[in-house]
Each structure stands twice: as C-alpha cells, then as structure tokens.
Amino acid sequence: MEQTKNEEILRMTNICKDYEMGGEILHVLKNVDLTVEKGEFLAILGPSGSGKSTLMNIIGCLDVPTSGHYELSGRTIADETESALALIRNKEIGFIFQSFYLLQRQSAAQNVELPLIYAGMPERKRKERVKEVMEKVGLSDKMDHLPNQLSGGQQQRVAIARAVANNPSILLADEPTGALDQKTGQAVMDLFHSLNDEGRTIIMITHDRKIAGHAKRIVRILDGIISEGDVEDA
Amino acid sequence: MHNMNMFSESLKMAISNIKNNKMRSFLTMLGIMIGVAAVIGLVTIVQIASDSIMGEFSSMGAGTLTVIAQGTSLKSGLNENDLDKIRNIDGVDAISPYVMLSAYVVVDNEVYKKVDIEGDDVSYFAHNDRIDKGRCFKDFEMDGYTQVCIVDKTFIEKTLKGKNPLGQIIHLGGYDYKIIGTQKENNALTGGASDKGDSEGNIIIPYRNVNRINFSPNVVNLYVYVKENADASEVEKNLRSELKRIYNNADNSFQIMNLESLLNVMDTIQGMLTTMLGGIASIALLVGGIGIMNMMLTSVSERTREIGLRKALGAEPIRIQIQFLMESVVLSLIGGAIGIGIGCLIAFVAAQLMKAKFIVSAGAILLGVGFSAGVGIIFGWMPARRASKLNPIDALRAE
Ligand SMILES: Nc1ncnc2c1ncn2[C@@H]1O[C@H](COP(=O)(O)OP(=O)(O)OP(=O)(O)O)[C@@H](O)[C@H]1O
Ligand SMILES: [Mg+2]
Numbered sequence: 001m002e003q004t005k006n007e008e009i010l011r012m013t014n015i016c017k018d019y020e021m022g023g024e025i026l027h028v029l030k031n032v033d034l035t036v037e038k039g040e041f042l043a044i045l046g047p048s049g050s051g052k053s054t055l056m057n058i059i060g061c062l063d064v065p066t067s068g069h070y071e072l073s074g075r076t077i078a079d080e081t082e083s084a085l086a087l088i089r090n091k092e093i094g095f096i097f098q099s100f101y102l103l104q105r106q107s108a109a110q111n112v113e114l115p116l117i118y119a120g121m122p123e124r125k126r127k128e129r130v131k132e133v134m135e136k137v138g139l140s141d142k143m144d145h146l147p148n149q150l151s152g153g154q155q156q157r158v159a160i161a162r163a164v165a166n167n168p169s170i171l172l173a174d175e176p177t178g179a180l181d182q183k184t185g186q187a188v189m190d191l192f193h194s195l196n197d198e199g200r201t202i203i204m205i206t207h208d209r210k211i212a213g214h215a216k217r218i219v220r221i222l223d224g225i226i227s228e229g230d231v232e233d234a
Numbered sequence: 235m236h237n238m239n240m241f242s243e244s245l246k247m248a249i250s251n252i253k254n255n256k257m258r259s260f261l262t263m264l265g266i267m268i269g270v271a272a273v274i275g276l277v278t279i280v281q282i283a284s285d286s287i288m289g290e291f292s293s294m295g296a297g298t299l300t301v302i303a304q305g306t307s308l309k310s311g312l313n314e315n316d317l318d319k320i321r322n323i324d325g326v327d328a329i330s331p332y333v334m335l336s337a338y339v340v341v342d343n344e345v346y347k348k349v350d351i352e353g354d355d356v357s358y359f360a361h362n363d364r365i366d367k368g369r370c371f372k373d374f375e376m377d378g379y380t381q382v383c384i385v386d387k388t389f390i391e392k393t394l395k396g397k398n399p400l401g402q403i404i405h406l407g408g409y410d411y412k413i414i415g416t417q418k419e420n421n422a423l424t425g426g427a428s429d430k431g432d433s434e435g436n437i438i439i440p441y442r443n444v445n446r447i448n449f450s451p452n453v454v455n456l457y458v459y460v461k462e463n464a465d466a467s468e469v470e471k472n473l474r475s476e477l478k479r480i481y482n483n484a485d486n487s488f489q490i491m492n493l494e495s496l497l498n499v500m501d502t503i504q505g506m507l508t509t510m511l512g513g514i515a516s517i518a519l520l521v522g523g524i525g526i527m528n529m530m531l532t533s534v535s536e537r538t539r540e541i542g543l544r545k546a547l548g549a550e551p552i553r554i555q556i557q558f559l560m561e562s563v564v565l566s567l568i569g570g571a572i573g574i575g576i577g578c579l580i581a582f583v584a585a586q587l588m589k590a591k592f593i594v595s596a597g598a599i600l601l602g603v604g605f606s607a608g609v610g611i612i613f614g615w616m617p618a619r620r621a622s623k624l625n626p627i628d629a630l631r632a633e
Contacts, residue, residue: 089547105254126381
C-alpha cells in the first residue's frame, strides 16, 4: 500500500480528563495535544499511572474527554451518537487490550469473528477472513481452541487477529507485550512491523523503552502531560 | 439482509448462552412452563366441558322452544284448536307435538313385544336427523287414520330378525301399521317411555295416532320451531301470552324452555369461567416472568465485561438489546412450548375422565405462544435495555 505523507488520521486538541474521587478532582490528562498521520507507527511511552490507558480509551472512542476537541478521520467525536461510535469502533479501530479480553466460552475463531459479525459481513466471507487473519498470526491450527487452551502469547496473537480482522485504519495496542516473554514479545513486534508496512497506522502504548524503540515515533506521557520525544532522548 | 443477519446471529448467541447455563435456564423456564400449562390446561378443560354440555343441548336443536303444557285440572294438555292457535303465532315455522307411551306390538300374529311408541309431526323430522332408510311421514299421513311407522335398530334386531323392515306390517293398538322407514340409533330420546328399561324398541308413528291409542286427544309436550329469521325470545313471549290465554292465567299450567337462551347463558358462563381461570393461571405466568427478569438481570451483570467488549468491537446498543431480548424470548418460548404440551396432556386426561371429546383449539395454542413470547419480551425488556445502555469503558473495567 502506498503511504501518503501528511494525511491526518486523528487530531486531539487540549484534551483533559478528570476523575472525581471522594470529592477531590483528579486531573488524569492535562491539555493533551496529539496529531497522528496515516501509516504512522507511534509509541506512547510512560510509567504506570501516567494516564496511558485513559488516553487510549479516548482515542478508541470508548471514553469521552472532560474537555477538549477530538477529531478522528475528519469526524468530531463529541457530536456522534452511541450507535455511530459503535460503527466507528468497528470500522476504524482495532483494539488490542492490555489483558486480551477474549470471550472464554468461544473458540479462537469465534472470537476473531466477532467484529466481522458486527460489521454485517455474510457468514461465508467471515469464515474466509477469519482463516486468513489466523494464518497471518500463525495460529491456523488453533482455530477451534478455547482461550484457556492457549498460551498467553497465543491468546495475544488471537487478540491481534481479532483487531486486524475488519481491516481497521488504526491499530490501538495497550501494552501488547506486557504479558509475554522476550521471544514472543519480539514475534508480536515483528507482526506489528509487517502490519505497519502494509500501511496500517499503529498506536502502541507501553512503559518499556525497548519496546517503544520499535516505533518510528515516540510520544512520552508523564502525569497526564504529553511531550514529543524520540528514542535517543528516552 | 443486514437485519436478517443481526437477527440470526442474535438467535445463535442466545441459544449458545442458554446452553451454557443449562440448569439455570431450565429452572427459569419452569415458571413459564407451569404458567402456560395452567393457562392452556384450564382454558381447554372449560372448553371441553362446556362443548360437551352445549353439544347435548344443541343436538336437540337451536331455534326450538320446548313446551310442557300439563294444564289445569279443568283442562289438561292442548287440543287441536289450541295447537292451531300456536301454529299461527308470528315467527312460528311449525310445531310438533311429542307424545310417548309404552305398548305391545304383534308381528306375524305371534310375537308380542313391549316397545316405546313415539308420536311426532312431519316438521319434527326437519329438525331431527333420525331417518336411516326409507322416509318420514307426509302431511296427508297425519290425519290420525293412516297407519305408517318408523322403527329403530333395536326393534329390527329383536323382532324382525334380519328381514328387510321396509314394507313389513306390524300390529299395534288394533291396527296394522306399515313400516315406511328406519331410525338411526343416535338419538338420546330413544327408549324414554320405558320405566324399567325392558323396552324392545322404539317405534315412531304420527302423533294423532298415538293420541287415539291413548284415548286422549290432548297434547302435553310440544316442540315449537321458530322461523330462521325470527327472534326466538320474541316468539317465546308471544307463545307465553297465548298459553296464558288458553289456560286463563292459571298458575303452573305450562313451562317453556328456550334452548337458545339456555345456550346463550351457557356461553356467558363459559366466557366468565375462561376469563376467571385464565386470570388465575396468568398469575403463575407473572411469577414465571419475574423469574425470567431475575435471570436476565443476573446474566447482564455477570456478562458486563462481555457486553463492554462487544461494544468495543462495534456492537451497537440496539444489537446488545436484541441479543438479550432474544435470549429471554427464546427461553420463554421453549418454556411455553413445553407448557403447551403439558397443558394439552392435562386437558386430555381431564377429557378422558369427563368422557368428553378431547379438542385443543388453535386459539389456546396461540394463547400459549403469545403469552410466553409476551412474557419474554416484557420481562426481558428492562434487563436488555440496561445491558444496551452500559457505558463500554465502565463495562470493560467491571469485575
Ligand atoms: N475510572 C477511574 N476513576 C478514577 N480514577 C481513575 C479511573 N481510571 C483511571 N484512573 C486514574 O487515572 C490515572 C491513570 O490511569 P491509567 O489507567 O490511564 O494509567 P496507565 O498509564 O494506563 O497505567 P498502567 O501502565 O499501570 O496501565 C491513575 O492514577 C488511575 O488511578
Ligand atoms: Mg494501562
């Protein structure tokens, strides 16, 4: 896929997120400005509790900011209805959660199929697509396994297959290697590189500098304040 | 296409989730099962019972007024003059006196048989389907001096010994009667005059002939047939005033039974019983519905994270709602189907005990299906709505 430079996929301006805890207001995100272009491989690097997951949830339209402006693929997210947001999450975003979030009672293939069902894809096409992405993550022999019959790394790859199944424009990964050993972590990174080479935008959240080093651009977050920084700075 | 897809996917998910919680699903279904079984069973039993009672009544004929005119000590029964007055009442189509007595008949000069003699008019046969072979009387045979008769199966078996009855001659009350027809043996009135049950058949002859044998020209029992377009209760009113005139307003001189109004009363009673019993059974359904709501609420809170994940992957609120609604509807429809089966079984056993014909009306089945689907939707609505309203991120974070 060809990469067009300077085509914005998302833009955040002055995003704040507050939580109220026992009468006290907790400012988790403080005036975050962030612009991501199509085809970027971006890492958001920060220590535990710095607000990374909070930021990812807002990027993924799972949560709404307390204030600020957020635009995704040219749409102002604050103006969208719940149903429209569901559609955006389905078509635009592929989530890879920190703790996988696979449905335990459904097979690997069924888990991967879910976003395709919600996209309204007919059954035969779904099955083909599931096979395709399961092959891509190297699990074509584990289609019918239940999540608890898979290793952590395999579950993570099922989660990745699910995230890419519907061909989303952005892949949002929260600590994708957090639960993996170095070797499987490396395999996941290789997979990310090849997905990025296909032109997919990848936003990866991590507290690990080494992992962040795989990205082409690094943004650092500390106490809810964001700052640009590359690998050399880190 | 998209909607069908959504529907069938929701159905699949609902079924797989019910399977995943077999015990809980079964216990929840039990409430609906009992409720629907009670509704179907009771409604059908009421229907069967009243159908068999009504059937007996209406075989005697709707649009028929039955008169018992015992009369007074001065004037017993009705004479031909009175009968003519009744014939001429507005809305009266025809009348048929009904006379019975017990008598001996002689066949071939040797066999004496005790039989029931029944006297009817021509019009009686238009309202009562009793002729098997041959024919009924003709108007000119009603002069009281024409000896024709219609015999029943018992008489044929016991007396004629397999001979073709039509055209045979039997001796009765001093005259020779020709058999012109045979009776179907399906009328409950057969054998009514025999007190000891030792009657060996039933023979119908023109009613005036019976009066002659009886040495009494008067008629006590009478059927009055109402014209099809006339109002039976209006005719009944006129008949009542005519009879009052005939008997000079004497007390207890006659009775009129209007089968139609009796049938209407029965109908009303049946409706009331159905509503009342159905209402009581509905309480069981209500309890079943609350069971469903309880299970669905539990299911929603257990699966909060799953709901959050589905939403994150692109499930719209309406899809979540449909999925949960589908689950409660499938659950209560399965319960309802089993309930219908059990209800029919109960009704079947009851019908056997009442010796009545077992019928299940399509209405009762529809009622059962409708009730259970309705319970599923009504009591599944709130939990499903709650699931669809969950905020995805809160749901995902829930433990
Ligand atoms: N729902 C909430 N209510 C109150 N406070 C919250 C809520 N969610 C997050 N926080 C607070 O916001 C801060 C940032 O949380 P967040 O989950 O974004 O951290 P993180 O950078 O992802 O950390 P980690 O690397 O450990 O996952 C934390 O101090 C947390 O306590
Ligand atoms: Mg986090």
